[in-house]
Amino acid sequence: xDVRGAPPDAEVVALVLAxxxxxxxxxxxxxxxxxxxxxxxxxxxxxxxxDAVAESFVRAYxxxxxxxxxxxxxxxxxxxVTNRCKSHLVRRSVADVPLDDAPPVADPADxxxxxxxxxxxxxxxxxxxxxxxxxxxxFVLKHVEGLSYxxxxxxxxxxxxxxxxxxxxxxxxxxxxxxxxx
Amino acid sequence: MSVxxxxxxxxxxxxxxxxxxxxxxxxxxxxxxxxxxxxxxPLPGPAASLESRVMAEIRRPAPSRARRVMGWLVTPRAIxxxxxxxxxxxxxxxxxxxxxxxxxHDGPELAEHEGIAQFVGRFPEAQSVHAVGTFNDWRPGSIAxxxxxxxxxxxxxxxxxxxxxxxxFVVDGERWVPDHLAERLVADDFGRENSIVxxxxxxx
Numbered sequence: 158x159d160v161r162g163a164p165p166d167a168e169v170v171a172l173v174l175a176x177x178x179x180x181x182x183x184x185x186x187x188x189x190x191x192x193x194x195x196x197x198x199x200x201x202x203x204x205x206x207x208d209a210v211a212e213s214f215v216r217a218y219x220x221x222x223x224x225x226x227x228x229x230x231x232x233x234x235x236x237x238v239t240n241r242c243k244s245h246l247v248r249r250s251v252a253d254v255p256l257d258d259a260p261p262v263a264d265p266a267d268x269x270x271x272x273x274x275x276x277x278x279x280x281x282x283x284x285x286x287x288x289x290x291x292x293x294x295x296f297v298l299k300h301v302e303g304l305s306y307x308x309x310x311x312x313x314x315x316x317x318x319x320x321x322x323x324x325x326x327x328x329x330x331x332x333x334x335x336x337x338x339x
Numbered sequence: 340m341s342v343x344x345x346x347x348x349x350x351x352x353x354x355x356x357x358x359x360x361x362x363x364x365x366x367x368x369x370x371x372x373x374x375x376x377x378x379x380x381p382l383p384g385p386a387a388s389l390e391s392r393v394m395a396e397i398r399r400p401a402p403s404r405a406r407r408v409m410g411w412l413v414t415p416r417a418i419x420x421x422x423x424x425x426x427x428x429x430x431x432x433x434x435x436x437x438x439x440x441x442x443x444h445d446g447p448e449l450a451e452h453e454g455i456a457q458f459v460g461r462f463p464e465a466q467s468v469h470a471v472g473t474f475n476d477w478r479p480g481s482i483a484x485x486x487x488x489x490x491x492x493x494x495x496x497x498x499x500x501x502x503x504x505x506x507x508f509v510v511d512g513e514r515w516v517p518d519h520l521a522e523r524l525v526a527d528d529f530g531r532e533n534s535i536v537x538x539x540x541x542x543x
Contacts, residue, residue: 178398185390190381193389198378207389214393216515223479223512233513240514244532274377281374300351300375314464314514321352328351328371329342335370 163187170227173218181218188231189214191302192238198297199242201286209241216241235302235312239294246290277338284334288327295323296331343367454501454538458484458508460518463491465510472506472533474499479509501540505533 163169163183172180189210196206217224217237224233285293298304298312299320306317313320349355350368360368449455458470468484475481484493505525507515517524521534 179394181397182390182394185388185393189389194379194382197382203382211389211393211396214389215396218393218397219477220479220509220515223509225512236513240516277374278377281377284374285378297378300371301379303379306352325348328348331374332343332347332367332371335374336367339370 165228166230167227170221170224170230173221181214181221184217184230184234185214188234192234195235195297195302196238196242198282198285198301199239199290199293200245201282205245209245210238213237213241229311232304232308232311235298235304235308236314239298239312242294243290280334280338281331284331288330292323292327292330295320296327299324347371449498449541452501452540453498454540456497456499456504456536456538458482458495458497458506458518458536459492459520460484460508460516461492462508462510465491465493467511468493469509469512470495470497470506471509471515472504472536474502474504474506479512484508499538501538503535503537505535507533 163186164172166184166187169180169183173184192210192213193203193206196209197203200206200209213234217234224230226233285296288296294313295309298309299306304312306320309315309320310317344364344367346355346360347364347367350357350360350364351371357365357368456474460468462468465486468486469479470482470484471477471479482495482497484495486493506521507517509515517532518534522537523535524532525535526532
């Protein structure tokens, strides 16, 4: 749904806290695509990601009064989703991370380039799933969601040097997979 | 120690201009950028919005405390019991403290049907820790834990009406974490995990 023209986050938060429950829909429409993509990359499962993000939105709504910086709602939401993903991962071993998006099936309409791209996506998703949750989280926040290291520190509660090291290690692991494949 | 040229990291972190990256490293940079772009692309398939699901949940009136406790008592559910080895001594101390407070004679004066609950959590980097739960309608602020000796272990002792309560800790006002030293952890109706404390009325 279109959220152009929606009020800024701080105003939306104020509306919700003033009792306008429906205004929370702005928050969902504005952030659900990015949060779902992040959770899917973290959990390797679209269904699990939808559960984690839905739980996170409900938690965010119920505890919105504790959001100390409404203008930075985005990082606060990522923090909640990050914690929900960690809880999901704790309940299952990392080795069990499913890649439930089935490998793409060749379609006569697909170009060779599109098929190569699909193959590469499967390879990268598997390499991501093989990373430890901490490195996966750091890489996805940095390179998929485009957060700065400062924002990542707010989201994860970790120090910037620690996050940089995790991102570096993740890059090294991914690059090794990509070069082995080439 | 990094196993790839540090200039690759510098380029990807925006600390090195792309034109300054040596030609022999550009392929690696491009491979990683392409991989990230693939992961950042919109997810395939129909985009099922969570809005209706989430809004239905938040429009639902919150059940009363009594209803929540009753619901927990009558609903069959799996209970996760967790005692981490490293925490076993602390856990034993908490149990002992709870036992002493609820059965001893040196505690504060309690009204009938009241007992004492002690909350203990280890949060070395925290600036504040609060206990929230069904005993205070999940409102942060009313039960603040203290770390008087700055050892990272936060504590609070409070008088509560006897009963069974679900709760969590709120660290630094925004991080909600269950208490893994709790007597039990339970999943609530929305798949979250809450801790359980049972407050027993002091013997009269």
